[in-house]
Structures are given as C-alpha cells and as structure tokens.
Amino acid sequence: MVISGRFYELRSHVQHYSWGCCTRGDDVAYISDLVGAEPDSRPWAELWIGAHPSLSSEVDRGNGWELLNEVIASDTEGTLGGSLLSRGFNKLPFLLKVLSCERALSIQSHPDLEWARRLHCSNPRRYPDANHKPEIMIALTEFYALAGFRSTASILDDLECLGSIRMWRQIWREAVELTPRVFCETLLNLPGSVARVMLQDLRRELKSRREPTEREALALWLLDQHPCDRGVLFAFLLNYLRFEPGSCVYIPPNEPHAYLRGTGVECMANSDNVIRAGLTSKTIDIRALLGTLTFKSGSVKVCSGISESGGVTLFKSPAREFQVRFIRDVRFDVSRLAGVPGVALVLSGSWHFRNESTDQVGKRGSSWFWPASMRCGTLEPEGDDCLVVIATVPLEDNNEKENKSKKLKRSK
Numbered sequence: 001m002v003i004s005g006r007f008y009e010l011r012s013h014v015q016h017y018s019w020g021c022c023t024r025g026d027d028v029a030y031i032s033d034l035v036g037a038e039p040d041s042r043p044w045a046e047l048w049i050g051a052h053p054s055l056s057s058e059v060d061r062g063n064g065w066e067l068l069n070e071v072i073a074s075d076t077e078g079t080l081g082g083s084l085l086s087r088g089f090n091k092l093p094f095l096l097k098v099l100s101c102e103r104a105l106s107i108q109s110h111p112d113l114e115w116a117r118r119l120h121c122s123n124p125r126r127y128p129d130a131n132h133k134p135e136i137m138i139a140l141t142e143f144y145a146l147a148g149f150r151s152t153a154s155i156l157d158d159l160e161c162l163g164s165i166r167m168w169r170q171i172w173r174e175a176v177e178l179t180p181r182v183f184c185e186t187l188l189n190l191p192g193s194v195a196r197v198m199l200q201d202l203r204r205e206l207k208s209r210r211e212p213t214e215r216e217a218l219a220l221w222l223l224d225q226h227p228c229d230r231g232v233l234f235a236f237l238l239n240y241l242r243f244e245p246g247s248c249v250y251i252p253p254n255e256p257h258a259y260l261r262g263t264g265v266e267c268m269a270n271s272d273n274v275i276r277a278g279l280t281s282k283t284i285d286i287r288a289l290l291g292t293l294t295f296k297s298g299s300v301k302v303c304s305g306i307s308e309s310g311g312v313t314l315f316k317s318p319a320r321e322f323q324v325r326f327i328r329d330v331r332f333d334v335s336r337l338a339g340v341p342g343v344a345l346v347l348s349g350s351w352h353f354r355n356e357s358t359d360q361v362g363k364r365g366s367s368w369f370w371p372a373s374m375r376c377g378t379l380e381p382e383g384d385d386c387l388v389v390i391a392t393v394p395l396e397d398n399n400e401k402e403n404k405s406k407k408l409k410r411s412k
Contacts, residue, residue, distance in 0.1 A: 003061060003071060003078050005374035007353040007360060010057040010343070010367040011065055012049045019103040020045025021263070030100045030141075030263045034347070035365040043102075049343050049367045049391075050095040052270055057343075059369060068092075068369060081372025083339050084393060087320070094322035095270050096343050096391040099137070100263040104222055106280035107146070107231045107238075110135070112253035115292050116273050126283065127273045134319040135268035138248040138305070138326070138389075140347070143262030146238040148255055148300030149180035158215050158236045159183075164201035165233070167194050181295040183237055187230055188277070188286045195230045199223065202232075215240065218260075222279065231278015234258070243302040246326075250317045254292045255300055265345075267391050269321040316394075323394045327379060328387045334370065334377040342392040344368040344379065349386030354378045362388075 014031060020043030021029040031044035048055045051069035058065040069091070072079045076090055084093070110133035111119055119127040137143070156178070159165060168190060175182045190198070206212055206220050219235040226232060238256060241249060251257050256277055275288045305313035311330030316323050325332075334342070344353075344367065351362045355377035362368060370377060379388055 003075050003371050003373070005078075005371060006355050006358050007374070007377060008059045008061070008369045008371075009353075009360065009362065010049065010059055010068065010369050012047060012057040012345075012367045013055050014044060015046040015048065015055065016042045017045035018043055019101045019105055021100045021102045031098055034098065044100060046100075047098040047345075048095060049097065049345055050270065051092040052095045052272070054272060057367060057369070078373045079341055079371040081339050081341065083396060084341070084372065087396070089321075089393070091270060092341060093270055093320075093393055094391055095268055096324075096345065096389070097266040097268075098140075098263065098345070099259065099266045101259055101261060103225055104261075104279050105259045106274075106282070107234045107256055107258045107277040108280075109256050109275050109277070109289065109293060110251075110253050110271065110273055111275060111288070111292050115254070115288070116271070119273065119275075119288060126285070129271050129273060131269060131271035131273070132253045133269050133271040133273055134250070134252050134317065134321070135266060136248055136250045136315060136317050136319075136322075136324065137259065138265045138267075138315055138324065139243050139245050139262060140265060141245060141263045143241075143243050143247075143264050144260040145241045145243075145249065145257060146234060146260065147241055147249060147251060147257035148239050149184075149237060149295055149297050150239055151297040152178050152180065152183075155180070155183055155237055158213070162202065162205065164205040165198055167198055168233075179295065180237065180297060181290075181293075184277075184293070184295070185290055187233055187237075188284070188289065190230065196228050199228060199230065199232060203227070226279050229279055231280070234278055239298070239300060241300075241302055246313070247302050247304055248315050249300060249302050250319075251300060252318065254294045256293060257300070265324065265347075265389050267315075267322045267324050269319060321393060322391055325390050325392075326387065327390065329381050329384060331381070332379040332388075332390075334379065335375060337392050337395065338375050339372055340393045340395060341372045342370050342390050344370075344388055344390045347387040347389055349384070350382040351386060351388050352378075352380040352382060354380060 023039040029044040056067045056069040117130045120130040222232040305315045313326045
C-alpha cells in the first residue's frame with residue numbers, strides 16, 4: 001500500500017534512561033505530562049519522533065500500526081521525494097526528540113562522516129552506523145550544558161586553585177605547550193588508582209570551601225552522581241552553558257558536550273554513534289576521542305532562532321539533514337516546504353492538520369508525519385497558547401543546485 005500525500009498521526013515512544021526526570025508529588029515529569037501518561041516512578045528521558053530503527057515511531061495507513069522506518073523503506077520515492085533521493089538520502093535523515101534530564105548525561109562527542117565510516121567499519125557493534133550526528137538543542141525550560149573546550153588560560157585559572165589535583169598537574173606541566181588537548185589527554189590516561197584518590201581529595205577540598213565558585217559547585221554536583229569518575233573534571237575543561245527557553249545551541253561533530261539539567265527539543269542527524277569521555281559506566285574509547293575531537297576553544301555558543309514571520313521561529317544549522325521551526329498561534333502553510341518530508345510535535349494547545357482531503361485535530365503531545373508527496377497542507381491553531389514544533393530537511397538552495405549541475409557536467 002503506497003503512502004498518500006496527507007498528514008499521518010504517529011505513535012511515538014519514550015526512552016526511560018536513568019538520568020531522565022521523575023515525577024515527585026505534584027511535580028510531574030515533563031514528558032510524562034506531555035504524552036498524557038499516568039504518573040509513575042520511572043525516569044522520563046527522551047521522546048523520539050522519527051524513523052530511527054532503534055525506536056521508530058509507528059504510523060497507521062489503514063491496516064494497523066506499522067513502523068515508520070519500514071513504511072519509508074517500502075516507498076522511498078513517495079515518502080522522501082526525489083529531492084532527498086538525489087541528495088543521497090534513502091532514509092529519513094533526521095530524528096526529533098524531546099529530552100528531559102535532572103542528572104548529567106555522559107561527556108560525549110559524535111564523529112564526523114569520515115570518522116563514522118572508519119569506526120563503523122572497525123567496530124560495528126560499538127558504532128552501529130556510518131553516519132555523523134550533528135545536533136541542535138532548543139531549550140523549553142532553563143537548560144544547562146557543558147559544550148566545547150574553554151581557552152587554556154581559563155582552564156588554568158580554575159585548576160591552579162586546586163591542591164587536590166597535584167598528581168594530574170605534575171603530568172601536564174611537563175608539556176612543551178599547554179593546550180586543551182594536553183589537559184584532556186593527560187586526564188584520560190591517568191591510572192585508575194591515581195584518579196580515584198584524586199577525586200576523593202577533590203571532594204574533601206571542595207566541601208571545605210565556604211564559597212565555592214560556579215565551576216566548583218558544578219564539580220561537587222557531578223561528584224555526587226559519579227564519585228569515582230574522572231569525567232567530573234571536564235567541569236573545568238568545557239564551557240558551562242546556561243540558556244533560557246527559546247535559546248539554542250548547535251553541537252557539530254567532534255565537539256565534547258554533556259547535557260546536565262533541563263528540558264528541550266533536540267534534532268539531529270539520524271545516527272546513534274557516540275564516543276564517550278566520562279560520567280558513564282560504558283566504554284570510554286580514548287583512541288577515538290583523541291583522534292576525533294577538535295580541541296578548539298569557544299567553538300560552541302548559545303544563540304537564538306530567526307524570526308521568519310509573526311509567530312514562526314526558524315532554528316537553522318550548518319547541517320544538511322535538518323532544520324527546526326517553532327510555530328506559535330499562527331497558521332502555517334506547509335506547501336512552502338513542498339517536496340520534502342517532515343514531522344511535527346504539538347507542544348501546547350490543539351492544531352488542525354489540514355490538506356485537500358483531511359482535517360485532523362492534533363492534541364498536545366501528538367506527533368505527525370507528512371510525506372514528500374503531500375504538496376499542500378496547513379497547520380492551524382485552535383484557540384490561544386498553541387505551539388507546534390516541526391522538523392524538515394532544508395530545501396535545496398540555488399548554490400546547491402548549481403554545484404550539482406557543475407558536478408554533473410564534469411562527470412560527462
């Protein structure tokens with residue numbers, strides 16, 4: 001059965017990772033409340049909207065629920081469209097999530113395309129695909145993260161004040177030139193016994209402070225969660241970001257980061273490749289880390305979306321796989337994105353998902369898919385305080401088309 005050109009409601013699923021938010025009394029976990037679930041004791045970490053094979057959304061074409069990734073595979077022309085196929089995409093290129101955490105995620109990075117192919121080839125179990133994973137995080141609540149290396153001078157300002165790290169300091173002081181790479185490499189290669197003693201000393205030192213600095217308070221918070229994990233010391237190596245609802249941060253491949261606390265909308269290339277550096281019980285691949293990380297200072301910054309029109313905010317990124325829009329209290333014509341597929345998630349209020357043949361109402365927490373074959377359609381709010389987020393692949397611009405044309409001519 002070929003998928004037709006209209007909106008399809010999805011059945012999307014939740015990941016209950018340990019760092020997710022839990023319901024406590026009247027304080028209901030965001031994702032649990034969003035999807036209308038009965039409050040329970042589980043951590044509600046991520047809601048996935050998309051076609052990733054690990055947790056694909058489901059779609060009903062009239063014969064019961066089917067996995068969206070399998071539906072797309074059965075009709076790539078109708079679902080993805082010729083534009084995406086010509087750009088080399090034979091799967092939905094992005095994954096939309098709501099991420100909600102009250103504990104720190106692991107310090108991690110995602111390899112670029114070249115490294116993803118190499119790592120997948122050498123260790124497909126640990127690196128399950130050959131794709132990169134740029135991502136954007138858009139805050140829905142006050143959000144905290146570590147991302148990108150600080151300058152050497154800033155790192156030294158904090159580390160020189162700590163007597164407990166003398167064993168680490170003795171090693172990096174022998175370097176010809178101090179750089180973020182030296183701090184990272186010497187930390188990761190410290191013997192486990194040395195790191196454990198150092199972290200115990202660090203806890204005692206920081207607890208003795210009458211007025212710990214912001215970084216020291218963060219390190220103590222991380223020590224409470226991971227008392228024997230050297231990843232705690234990345235609190236002094238990486239930028240500490242705090243951003244308000246509506247602000248965002250783009251994380252390119254090969255940049256270390258860890259989301260710490262808060263709820264936001266995340267969109268990423270459709271990959272599951274993770275290289276971990278700390279704050280985890282999982283494998284830390286030191287060789288892959290040191291081979292891939294950029295070690296650039298100040299390369300990750302908090303920014304804002306672009307106002308396209310009243311009520312529509314575009315969150316662009318350098319990634320060719322995705323762009324995100326927040327649409328608040330205004331009608332949005334999906335035909336302006338004709339020819340590419342998209343997904344939507346209703347964050348508040350109710351919305352009409354209309355096209356020539358259907359008018360469906362999407363309540364808060366509902367998720368939706370439209371195929372590239374849908375040439376016209378609108379999203380229309382019902383009442384006030386209505387917010388929907390949509391993710392699509394960016395339309396090809398003229399430069400991209402010209403470059404393709406030149407490549408085609410050269411190949412002839």
